[in-house]
Amino acid sequence: MSNDNFPLSRDELLRAYRTMKTIREFEERVHVEFATGDLPGFVHLYAGEEAAATGIMMHLGPNDHIASTHRGHGHCIAKGVDVKGMFAELYGRATGTCRGKGGSMHIADLDMGMMGANGILGAGAPLVCGAALASKYKKDGGVAVSFVGDGASNAGNFLESLNLAAVWDLPAIFVVENNAYAQSTSRDYAVAVDSYVDRAAGFGLPGVTVDGTDFFAVHEAAGEMIARARKGGGPSLLECSMIRFYGHFEGDAQTYRAAGEVEELRANRDCLTRFAQQVAQAGVLEQADLDSVDREVAALIDEGVAEAQQAPHPSEDQVLTDVYVSY
Amino acid sequence: MTGVTVGVIANPVAATDIRRVTANAASMPVADRANAILRVMAALGACGVPRVLMMPENGGIGRHLARSLERERKLGRTGLPARHVTATPVTGTVDDTFAATRAMVAAGVSGIVVLGGDGTHRAVAACCGEAWIAGISTGTNNAFPEHREPTVTGLAVGLAVTGRVPAATALQPNKMLQVTIGGGQGGRRSDIALVDVSLTTEAYVGARALWRSGHLREIFVTFADPEAIGLSAVAGLLRPVGRREPHGLRVWLQPPAEADTVLRAPIAPGLIEPVGVRRYETLAPGHTASLRPESGMISLDGERELYVRPGDRAEITLLPNAFRTLDVGAVMRYAARHRLLTR
Numbered sequence: 204m205s206n207d208n209f210p211l212s213r214d215e216l217l218r219a220y221r222t223m224k225t226i227r228e229f230e231e232r233v234h235v236e237f238a239t240g241d242l243p244g245f246v247h248l249y250a251g252e253e254a255a256a257t258g259i260m261m262h263l264g265p266n267d268h269i270a271s272t273h274r275g276h277g278h279c280i281a282k283g284v285d286v287k288g289m290f291a292e293l294y295g296r297a298t299g300t301c302r303g304k305g306g307s308m309h310i311a312d313l314d315m316g317m318m319g320a321n322g323i324l325g326a327g328a329p330l331v332c333g334a335a336l337a338s339k340y341k342k343d344g345g346v347a348v349s350f351v352g353d354g355a356s357n358a359g360n361f362l363e364s365l366n367l368a369a370v371w372d373l374p375a376i377f378v379v380e381n382n383a384y385a386q387s388t389s390r391d392y393a394v395a396v397d398s399y400v401d402r403a404a405g406f407g408l409p410g411v412t413v414d415g416t417d418f419f420a421v422h423e424a425a426g427e428m429i430a431r432a433r434k435g436g437g438p439s440l441l442e443c444s445m446i447r448f449y450g451h452f453e454g455d456a457q458t459y460r461a462a463g464e465v466e467e468l469r470a471n472r473d474c475l476t477r478f479a480q481q482v483a484q485a486g487v488l489e490q491a492d493l494d495s496v497d498r499e500v501a502a503l504i505d506e507g508v509a510e511a512q513q514a515p516h517p518s519e520d521q522v523l524t525d526v527y528v529s530y
Numbered sequence: 531m532t533g534v535t536v537g538v539i540a541n542p543v544a545a546t547d548i549r550r551v552t553a554n555a556a557s558m559p560v561a562d563r564a565n566a567i568l569r570v571m572a573a574l575g576a577c578g579v580p581r582v583l584m585m586p587e588n589g590g591i592g593r594h595l596a597r598s599l600e601r602e603r604k605l606g607r608t609g610l611p612a613r614h615v616t617a618t619p620v621t622g623t624v625d626d627t628f629a630a631t632r633a634m635v636a637a638g639v640s641g642i643v644v645l646g647g648d649g650t651h652r653a654v655a656a657c658c659g660e661a662w663i664a665g666i667s668t669g670t671n672n673a674f675p676e677h678r679e680p681t682v683t684g685l686a687v688g689l690a691v692t693g694r695v696p697a698a699t700a701l702q703p704n705k706m707l708q709v710t711i712g713g714g715q716g717g718r719r720s721d722i723a724l725v726d727v728s729l730t731t732e733a734y735v736g737a738r739a740l741w742r743s744g745h746l747r748e749i750f751v752t753f754a755d756p757e758a759i760g761l762s763a764v765a766g767l768l769r770p771v772g773r774r775e776p777h778g779l780r781v782w783l784q785p786p787a788e789a790d791t792v793l794r795a796p797i798a799p800g801l802i803e804p805v806g807v808r809r810y811e812t813l814a815p816g817h818t819a820s821l822r823p824e825s826g827m828i829s830l831d832g833e834r835e836l837y838v839r840p841g842d843r844a845e846i847t848l849l850p851n852a853f854r855t856l857d858v859g860a861v862m863r864y865a866a867r868h869r870l871l872t873r
Contacts, residue, residue, distance in 0.1 A: 208733035208745070208826055383588075397590020400546040401559040410557070412546035413737060423736035424548045431551055439551055444622060484837045485733055486715070486825075 209487050211422070216488055217496060219261060219418060223253040223475055224500045225286060226277040230449075232504050233276070233293065237453045241512070243295050244306040249277030251416075251448035254474035255380055256281035258421030259348060259441070262429040268316045268334035268347040270327025272380070273308050274447075275320030278350060284312040290507040296514035302525050303517050325351050325358030328377065332364050335373035335438075346432045348376045353394060354385025356402070365406040368438035375438040376428050377403075380415065386451045387459040403440035415443025416474040419481060446472055534691050536574055536582050536611070537634035537661070539627055539654055540567060541646035542589020544668050548737040553801040558668045563645055564594035566666060568602075568610075570643055570684035575609040577688025583639060585630035586615045588622055627653040635661050641691045641856065643683065648674045648760075648831040652724050655706065655853045662690075662701050664856040673725045673758040674831070678858060685871070686861035694870050700861045705752035705778060705815070706852030709828060714841030723830040726751045726761040727846055730834070731826040738833045743795070743803040745826070749781040750813060750846050760832050764795045768810050778813035778848045815850040 211219070230250040237246050249256070252274075260281035263269070271278040279289055284300060292299030292310050299305070300312050311319035318334065321327050331349035338345030351361050356379050368375040379399045383390050396402050403410030411428070413420040421443060428439045446468045450457045457465075482488040540563055549555035571582060586592060595613070602610060616637075618629035631654050634642055644654050645666045651674045654663055664687045665675030690700040707727045712718035732745040740746075740761075753773045754765035765771070765779045768791075786792045789806025797803050813819070822843050828836040838844065865871050 208731045210732075210734060210736070391588065391593065394590075396560070397593065398542070398546065398557075398560045400550065400557050401561070404557060404559065409550040409554070410546070411548055411550050411737075412543055413548075419734055419736045420738065424551070427548055427551050442546075481735070484839075486839060487733075 209485055211487075213487065215261070216482060217492060219257055219422070220475075220478060220488075220493055221496045221500065222257045222260070222281050223418065223478065224496055225503065226250075226253040226256065226280045227475060228500050228504045229276060229280060229286060229289070229507075232508060234449060234453065236508060242293050244308065246293065246307045246453050247274040247451065248447070248449040248453065249274050251446045251468065251472075251474070252380060252382065253277055254418040254478070255378070255415040255421055255443040255445055258418045259376075259378060259425040259429075261422060262426050263316070263346065263348065265316055266338075266343055266345045268318055268331065268338075268345065270318045270330040270334070270347070270349050271320045272327065272350050272352055272355065273320060273322055273324075274352070274380075275310060276307070279310055279312065279317055279320070282312075282317045283315045284310075284317055286503060287507040287510055288312075290511035291514050294511040294514070295516060296511055297517045297521070298511070298514040302521070304525050324355035325361035327351065328361045328364035329367070331375050331377075332367050332371070332373055335368065335375035336371060338374055339371070344433055346374045346376065346429050348378060348429075350378045350380055352385065353379060353381040353383065353390045354388065356381075356399065357385075357394060365403070365408065365438075365440070369406045369408055372437045374432040374435070376425070376432060377408075377438065377440045379440065379442045380445055381442055382445050382447045384447075384451065384459065387455070387457075389459070399440060399442035408438055408440050410440040410442065412442040412444060415445030416472050416477060418474060418478050534579050535614075535637065535639050536579055536687055536691055537584075537631075537639040537642035538567060538570070538582050539585045539630055539642060539644050539646070539650070540587070540591050541627065541650040541668070542587045542591050543622075544646040544650055547739045549739050549741055549798050549801075552741050553798040555799040560590040561594050563668055564591050564598060566645060566668070566680040567591070567595055568598055569679075569681045570666075570687070571610045571613075573681050573684025574611050574688045577685060577692055577694075579611050579688050579691060581612040581614055583614045583616060583634055583637060585626060586618065586620050587626060588620050624649070624653050628657050631657040635659050641687055643687055644675065645680075646675070647672050648725055649833055651675055652722065652831050655704075655724055656722055658853060660854075662854040662856055664858065673755060673760050673762040676858070682862065683856075683858050685865075686856055686858040689861055689865055689870055690856055695861050695864050699864050700856055701854045702774065702857045702860075703851040704773065704853055704855055706849045707750055707752055707778070708847045708849055709830065709836065710845045711828065711836055711838065711842050713843040715839040719836060721830055721835060724752065725831050726765075726829075728761055728829045729821075729823045729826065729838075729844075730829055731824060732834065733826050733837070735827070735834045739798075740829045740832045740834060741798050741801065743797050743805050744785065746783045746805065747824070747826075748783060748821075750778060750819070750848075751781075752778045752848065754779045759796050759799055761797070764793060764797065764805050765810070767793050767795055768807060771812070776815045776850060779810060780813045780819060781810040782808040784808045813848045815848050818845050818847040820845050
């Protein structure tokens, strides 16, 4: 099955689905494994938000950088960080992406242009200004993408970064992943300027709002923004209106959500279901293609967990290595 | 509820689409949308309208409005209509507009003020029945709603809804395009458009807004306005057709490199693109064009909406007298002639 008028090739569509499915299954498995008590630290799950990370990251290469949030697993996977290394990292093992010392909230892979998850709200935005400035200075065509949630969008460091990126005309994209809750505080209560497009306009940047559960909407808008930045067109802001299936963190009782809200979201706003419907409507992939990817991803997840559980912890003499930088 | 009530539907996400980066299109801040409603309410209050019934939304317009109304109360500014909200769900999708419009009609509302672009007006027109629309443009291309200060629209609505201007003067009928697709792998589906229907070879919905002209193959318009932005302008640059004329226009397109006639048309704000024209003809009211499009999409009022699958046949019908809108200019001229706004 093929359609010459569809903007993504069959391989690209399969890659997009594989990425989204891998994120989903990674997070669903972390949800299960965290409950056993074997994973140290905190985890914040990206399940339900996969279309945003995937639709954006499909346009990035190894020369491009991203700075993530506390909810960073999806960004890592979409940017190409090794899934088995991520599982090992979450288990605190020496084979992990950061040799077991970063954990969920500080996972990073600079070789892949993933500058790190971050426990400080909005802290990725100034880092992205730095990466974008470096690319602009070196003229290497690189673009840097910052992710923040609707809560962090109120933080001073994020707003200062918008200003800096505009003033320096940086190849930077600011993505606001608006999942409607800052931890447990509704966006309706906590955000005075409700439209992130308005907020971008306040700094002289173009802003676009898309349905963040629609991979194709995100992919097209992000593609235009990233291509624009790569050509010297400067920064812009993308608001992805989206949902999360789990709580702010694993263990969150979610008393702030309406009864049945999550069930309704899973039933009607699942980005993976929507992707499957869209490719079927356009006649560009068969269900059998997606089923094949599902089996491949399931095997990867099982292997990743099994290998992580068997991997060694860092030795005592490695406790202080990789943690502090010596200048 | 008793007495006159005016419906208000304001789309919080109109004018936030991809054309902000592809065409430098403008956006109207949410705070300004709320202020526009305040100005409409002030005008309605001056005409003696006691209440408005609004669509609930989660984009911030209602919250801004609530803060502003509280501020007005503290400042001692009275005379604004009471604000009520329809008991309809908020999903952040076009379904909110459908549900709120139906609720307003069920509540006996005769006139609905709509703040949005062509898409918002299309959603209201699909459900408003005998209720009429007073449009205020806050969208991107906006061929359908007129650009006018909301205060004046509010005065016209107030005068019309309170019966001081006869309906024969105040209201105008509008054309509509009905699209039905079926016979192929995608099943039967149908929809409407207020301004334009286009066939494009671009085969995905993506970010919805139509902004690449090279994929266009055919356009149907209810009116062809050379002063507009978008596909109505493409048709209008060939042969202008007014909103009140009975017919529409059908335009066959082809890639500019192959066309004898190539327009330079403003298909989006700031985006003047070459559009190759093969031919065009008028579209008679009630006439149904039956066609078998190549695979791609059918776009409605500038947004990619309906997939065309192999074997599909599309029927496009120009419907006369499909719904009514308020003729603000006619109302205000009548008000001047009859001294309706003179103490």
